[in-house]
Amino acid sequence: MTPGPRKAAAYLGALAGLSLTLAACSSGADPAAYPEDDVEIVVPFAAGGPTDTVTRMIAEPMAQELGVQIVVQNVEGAGGTVAAGQVAAEDPDGYTVLMHHIGMSTAPALYGDALAYDPVADFRTVGLVTEVPMTIIARSDFEPDTLEDFVTYVQEHESEVTMATAGEGAASDLCGRLLTSALGVEVTVVPYDGTGPAMEDLVGKQVDFMCDQTTNTTTQITEGTVKAYAVTTPERIDALPDLPTTAEAGQPDIAVSVWHGLYVPAETPDEVVEKLTAALQTALADQSVIDQMAGLGTTPVEHDRATPEAHTELLTEQIATWSDVIGTQGG
Numbered sequence: 212m213t214p215g216p217r218k219a220a221a222y223l224g225a226l227a228g229l230s231l232t233l234a235a236c237s238s239g240a241d242p243a244a245y246p247e248d249d250v251e252i253v254v255p256f257a258a259g260g261p262t263d264t265v266t267r268m269i270a271e272p273m274a275q276e277l278g279v280q281i282v283v284q285n286v287e288g289a290g291g292t293v294a295a296g297q298v299a300a301e302d303p304d305g306y307t308v309l310m311h312h313i314g315m316s317t318a319p320a321l322y323g324d325a326l327a328y329d330p331v332a333d334f335r336t337v338g339l340v341t342e343v344p345m346t347i348i349a350r351s352d353f354e355p356d357t358l359e360d361f362v363t364y365v366q367e368h369e370s371e372v373t374m375a376t377a378g379e380g381a382a383s384d385l386c387g388r389l390l391t392s393a394l395g396v397e398v399t400v401v402p403y404d405g406t407g408p409a410m411e412d413l414v415g416k417q418v419d420f421m422c423d424q425t426t427n428t429t430t431q432i433t434e435g436t437v438k439a440y441a442v443t444t445p446e447r448i449d450a451l452p453d454l455p456t457t458a459e460a461g462q463p464d465i466a467v468s469v470w471h472g473l474y475v476p477a478e479t480p481d482e483v484v485e486k487l488t489a490a491l492q493t494a495l496a497d498q499s500v501i502d503q504m505a506g507l508g509t510t511p512v513e514h515d516r517a518t519p520e521a522h523t524e525l526l527t528e529q530i531a532t533w534s535d536v537i538g539t540q541g542g
């Protein structure tokens with residue numbers, strides 16, 4: 212005997228419900244007992260860069276709060292989209308967490324249908340972490356000394372000038388696009404797996420300039436191993452008080468800071484997300500994290516922004532904003 216269409220539909224519906232439940236428990240994890248094993252935080256860029264630096268700052272205090280080890284894993288490629296796609300497909304059990312930045316909101320406009328995940332539908336947000344200013348920097352022997360001189364030089368030598376980025380979708384790529392588009396130039400883009408390795412080449416004078424986060428540039432700027440032109444925030448920052456803002460240096464449209472947040476796969480249970488959020492909030496209140504971030508030109512977000520609600524609100528607003536900006540620029 213074959214079931215009628217309504218019975219068949221009910222049966223299929225029950226199966227679908229069962230498979231969702233099974234997906235949540237596929238690793239055998241009990242959300243109430245979470246965490247019982249090491250937690251992995253996936254960084255979508257190379258080790259030694261700004262995303263890696265921020266992740267390693269919060270990993271230890273988060274691990275202490277959770278009572279397990281946190282292992283930081285770097286999965287580079289395609290401006291952070293390889294790692295995000297990989298985490299979206301992981302078991303939704305809280306043992307694989309993604310750290311990502313503003314690139315989570317620019318990827319839909321940049322990659323379109325080629326993006327293997329939906330930043331909103333395929334993840335749950337855990338909370339925001341920090342917002343990092345960016346700096347426009349160059350190799351130490353690059354000819355221009357000020358942003359005003361840089362603008363003139365790049366406009367006159369665009370075919371010779373090289374710009375390092377961490378790939379399409381990276382913050383350095385976004386800031387570089389805003390800058391070159393404001394100057395009306397096309398320079399040669401040199402993509403890296405992250406601005407950690409890009410910085411090595413900039414210090415080694417293999418590439419001309421880069422727009423990168425203060426968490427990766429403050430030490431080199433202070434030590435003089437790179438030349439700095441401007442910071443992309445409305446006000447100067449305490450860590451680099453002599454560095455003018457882009458507005459002061461005549462480029463008010465180059466205004467961007469790089470927000471970071473933690474994500475888990477979409478079906479992760481509430482209890483697990485709540486524990487990760489609490490651990491994140493504890494880490495961001497840790498004095499050593501506050502001090503390390505201050506030394507690199509940034510601060511932890513306020514307590515009420517290290518929440519899924521504030522994070523989701525920013526993510527959805529930023530997807531709409533960057534879709535307009537990138538769409539307008541023909542990105």
Ligand code: MLT
Nearest residue numbers: 260262381382383405406
């Ligand atoms: C990194 O960690 O390498 C950066 O966040 C890259 C970037 O987005 O520019």
